[in-house]
Amino acid sequence: MDLFDSAVRTKGDLAGVFEYDQAGDQQNATAYFYLCEMQSKTVGPIIGTIHIRSGAWPITEADITVKWDKGERRVGLFIYGQLAAAFDIEAGTKHGGGYGRDFHADIPWSGSN
Numbered sequence: 001m002d003l004f005d006s007a008v009r010t011k012g013d014l015a016g017v018f019e020y021d022q023a024g025d026q027q028n029a030t031a032y033f034y035l036c037e038m039q040s041k042t043v044g045p046i047i048g049t050i051h052i053r054s055g056a057w058p059i060t061e062a063d064i065t066v067k068w069d070k071g072e073r074r075v076g077l078f079i080y081g082q083l084a085a086a087f088d089i090e091a092g093t094k095h096g097g098g099y100g101r102d103f104h105a106d107i108p109w110s111g112s113n
Contacts, residue, residue: 002019003064086109
């Protein structure tokens, strides 16, 4: 089972994209959160990557949400309702990822839309 979720900024210039790919074998599965440029209405080049985890993971689409914060300065990946990773566009920084089963990151966030 592969999972995918994304959110495009209102300006249409950037998107946060989550991808969990089992690649045919759960033990070789990987999960990444990407910051991508948008080209027209299509996701374009990846400009930032955060490794979320590797290996088998009992997760469903209902467990994942990608969204922009109130000012659309940051795009975040929420797993099980908790902020697990984010890209801060203005600061040019990335936060979170690589937690295995623990998603309790201290990530700056300014509320959701």
